[in-house]
Amino acid sequence: MPHESEIYLDHAATAPLDPRVLDAMMPYLTGTFGNPSSFHSAGRSAKEAVDDARDSIARVLECRATEIVFTAGGTEANNLAILGAYRSYREKGNHLITDAVEHHAVLHPIEHLVKKEGAAATMLKVDRLGMVHPDAVEGAITEGTVLVSVMYANNEIGTVMPVSEIGARIAAWKAAHGRKPTDPPFFHVDACQAAGALPLGVKAIGCDLMSVNGSKIYGPKQVGFLYVRSGMRLEPLLYGGGQEGGMRSGTENVAGIVGLRKALTLAHEERERENARLIALRDRLIAGLLAIPKTRLNGHPTARLPNNVNVSFLDIEGEAMILHLDEAGIRASTGSACTSASLDPSHVIIATGLPYEAAHGSLRVTMGRATTDSDVDRLLTALPPVIATLRKLSPVKLDMKHYV
Amino acid sequence: MDESSKAPLNKSDVVSPDLTKRWFYTDTVKDHFFNPRNFMDDDAGYRADGMGMVGSPACGDMMTVWIKVDPESERVTDMKWKTFGCGSAIASTSMHSVMVIENGGRTVEEAIRIRPQDIMARLGGLPNRKIHCSVLSDKALRAAVNDYFRKSDQPERIKVEGARVIDKVLKITDHDIESAVLDGADTLEKVQAKTKAGTGDPSCIPEVEQLIRFYTEKYFGPQ
Numbered sequence: 001m002p003h004e005s006e007i008y009l010d011h012a013a014t015a016p017l018d019p020r021v022l023d024a025m026m027p028y029l030t031g032t033f034g035n036p037s038s039f040h041s042a043g044r045s046a047k048e049a050v051d052d053a054r055d056s057i058a059r060v061l062e063c064r065a066t067e068i069v070f071t072a073g074g075t076e077a078n079n080l081a082i083l084g085a086y087r088s089y090r091e092k093g094n095h096l097i098t099d100a101v102e103h104h105a106v107l108h109p110i111e112h113l114v115k116k117e118g119a120a121a122t123m124l125k126v127d128r129l130g131m132v133h134p135d136a137v138e139g140a141i142t143e144g145t146v147l148v149s150v151m152y153a154n155n156e157i158g159t160v161m162p163v164s165e166i167g168a169r170i171a172a173w174k175a176a177h178g179r180k181p182t183d184p185p186f187f188h189v190d191a192c193q194a195a196g197a198l199p200l201g202v203k204a205i206g207c208d209l210m211s212v213n214g215s216k217i218y219g220p221k222q223v224g225f226l227y228v229r230s231g232m233r234l235e236p237l238l239y240g241g242g243q244e245g246g247m248r249s250g251t252e253n254v255a256g257i258v259g260l261r262k263a264l265t266l267a268h269e270e271r272e273r274e275n276a277r278l279i280a281l282r283d284r285l286i287a288g289l290l291a292i293p294k295t296r297l298n299g300h301p302t303a304r305l306p307n308n309v310n311v312s313f314l315d316i317e318g319e320a321m322i323l324h325l326d327e328a329g330i331r332a333s334t335g336s337a338c339t340s341a342s343l344d345p346s347h348v349i350i351a352t353g354l355p356y357e358a359a360h361g362s363l364r365v366t367m368g369r370a371t372t373d374s375d376v377d378r379l380l381t382a383l384p385p386v387i388a389t390l391r392k393l394s395p396v397k398l399d400m401k402h403y404v
Numbered sequence: 405m406d407e408s409s410k411a412p413l414n415k416s417d418v419v420s421p422d423l424t425k426r427w428f429y430t431d432t433v434k435d436h437f438f439n440p441r442n443f444m445d446d447d448a449g450y451r452a453d454g455m456g457m458v459g460s461p462a463c464g465d466m467m468t469v470w471i472k473v474d475p476e477s478e479r480v481t482d483m484k485w486k487t488f489g490c491g492s493a494i495a496s497t498s499m500h501s502v503m504v505i506e507n508g509g510r511t512v513e514e515a516i517r518i519r520p521q522d523i524m525a526r527l528g529g530l531p532n533r534k535i536h537c538s539v540l541s542d543k544a545l546r547a548a549v550n551d552y553f554r555k556s557d558q559p560e561r562i563k564v565e566g567a568r569v570i571d572k573v574l575k576i577t578d579h580d581i582e583s584a585v586l587d588g589a590d591t592l593e594k595v596q597a598k599t600k601a602g603t604g605d606p607s608c609i610p611e612v613e614q615l616i617r618f619y620t621e622k623y624f625g626p627q
Contacts, residue, residue: 315461315488316488317464317465317488317489317490317493319490319491320437320489320490320491320493320494323429323434323437323491324438327438336464336490345464355462356461356462356463356464357460357461357462360461360464392443392445393440393443393486393487393488393494394466394486394487394488395457395466395467395468395486395487395488396461396466396488398461
């Protein structure tokens with residue numbers, strides 16, 4: 001029997017490279033190979049491409065071009081924001097504020113600072129929908145707070161955080177305590193999952209730092225950027241030729257940067273139309289999945305990324321479900337411990353207050369540009385028998401009333 | 405089939421003997437996962453001579469095993485199971501049930517001597533960090549056999565798992581350390597991350613290190 005075509009529903013892990021992005025990159029992977037730091041014409045055309053990219057990206061963020069620091073992806077941007085700000089403003093304080101559902105690229109550098117460099121961190125709780133409350137952020141700020149780091153949208157459960165409100169609270173605290181905008185506490189927003197879906201204007205959000213990466217927006221992998229509000233200084237992670245205003249040495253990834261620019265501008269232009277299309281698919285999929293008995297939606301029903309669906313099926317384990325779906329040609333992911341290298345279930349789902357057994361049975365579907373109505377139909381047809389089979393094999397019979 | 409062959413030595417995937425191919429699950433694992441043998445379809449009306457349960461849904465794996473034993477020959481004539489767990493947990497329980505009842509069934513004493521490595525070998529190997537799952541089904545079977553001894557009025561034959569307390573403050577046993585090693589912890593630091601062994605009673609650390617070496621060698625071969 002011919003295998004049915006593949007359906008890729010794991011765009012939060014990574015998205016395919018858009019052919020238009022590849023077209024934009026090709027000249028810089030082939031002919032134009034110069035080093036932007038060189039003075040000759042080969043170097044100058046590479047420099048021009050990087051400068052143009054910086055200008056275009058700055059327009060999307062409504063900031064200045066000099067405020068964009070290119071990095072090798074989102075993880076580096078988050079590390080540079082957190083380690084760089086802490087080390088640069090260490091004499092002003094040692095306190096950091098973040099929340100329990102951040103990506104490991106935010107949590108682990110903070111843990112490192114606590115363990116090795118004398119930082120104190122406040123880990124804010126989230127509510128059952130995965131939301132951080134601005135009151136909680138405001139209440140946690142102290143005289144010694146250097147940085148607040150809250151993600152724009154969660155990569156696992158899709159919850160969109162009230163970042164503008166948090167930005168406003170931090171600004172109000174600073175004003176009330178006689179702090180200038182260039183004084184701590186600073187506000188970092190990890191926007192890796194939000195780019196392409198949500199507006200990135202940094203003034204409206206009121207952040208000082210914002211991380212974005214390319215591979216989640218149909219751009220190349222290992223390229224991203226950090227917005228750094230002017231007047232703020234970061235201790236670099238890498239020293240060398242002094243590129244990127246001294247904040248990130250190393251010859252620029254010219255083709256990658258050109259691809260990132262193309263990916264971000266395309267995503268920005270197509271955002272509203274694509275969001276409307278995805279939200280319709282998302283809500284139809286959620287309704288279809290919740291019709292399966294003993295199923296719970298993880299994350300916020302409406303303040304949610306347009307492409308994200310995350311549900312827990314009680315009494316079954318996620319890896320087994322993913323294997324069955326994979327066999328049916330459907331690629332999705334789970335928060336189950338069995339698929340993580342650490343064998344720990346998703347820290348995000350646990351943080352929303354669900355017990356471990358519900359985290360093990362979670363399914364994350366993240367749709368993309370290629371996702372169609374018929375893909376949603378195929379998933380909704382393929383999944384119920386998989387759930388029924390695994391429940392038949394399972395000795396576990398949890399009571400739904402504890403998991404609503 | 406050679407059941408004495410060693411568990412694969414690599415850290416994540418299963419690697420073929422000539423090191424040219426690697427895969428996450430073998431075809432045999434997939435076959436038993438997609439076509440599980442001997443699972444308990446409907447336990448209403450099933451008369452088991454012994455039943456055993458191990459694990460919990462919170463830790464991600466839970467198994468129940470039912471057996472029928474012929475009182476004359478003591479052969480396990482039927483083994484049924486239910487498993488909550490990942491692909492390898494389902495496949496290894498399925499393979500385990502096949503091994504117990506094949507060729508007319510093993511005697512209860514033979515059946516409880518089937519080791520996790522034997523099940524893994526029949527499955528063509530499992531990724532290292534998945535080994536813990538197949539270890540669970542042998543524990544479930546031993547519990548079922550004990551239950552059979554209890555029900556058949558032979559309490560003197562019940563085998564109690566002899567756990568030995570290593571960290572006297574935190575009551576960490578050799579079994580806890582064994583599970584940690586099976587979960588992939590191969591250094592003192594990693595075992596402590598899982599069990600906290602030695603943090604309450606530092607004097608036991610040399611013994612913990614010795615046990616890590618012992619279990620690592622037992623399950624993953626000489627390092």
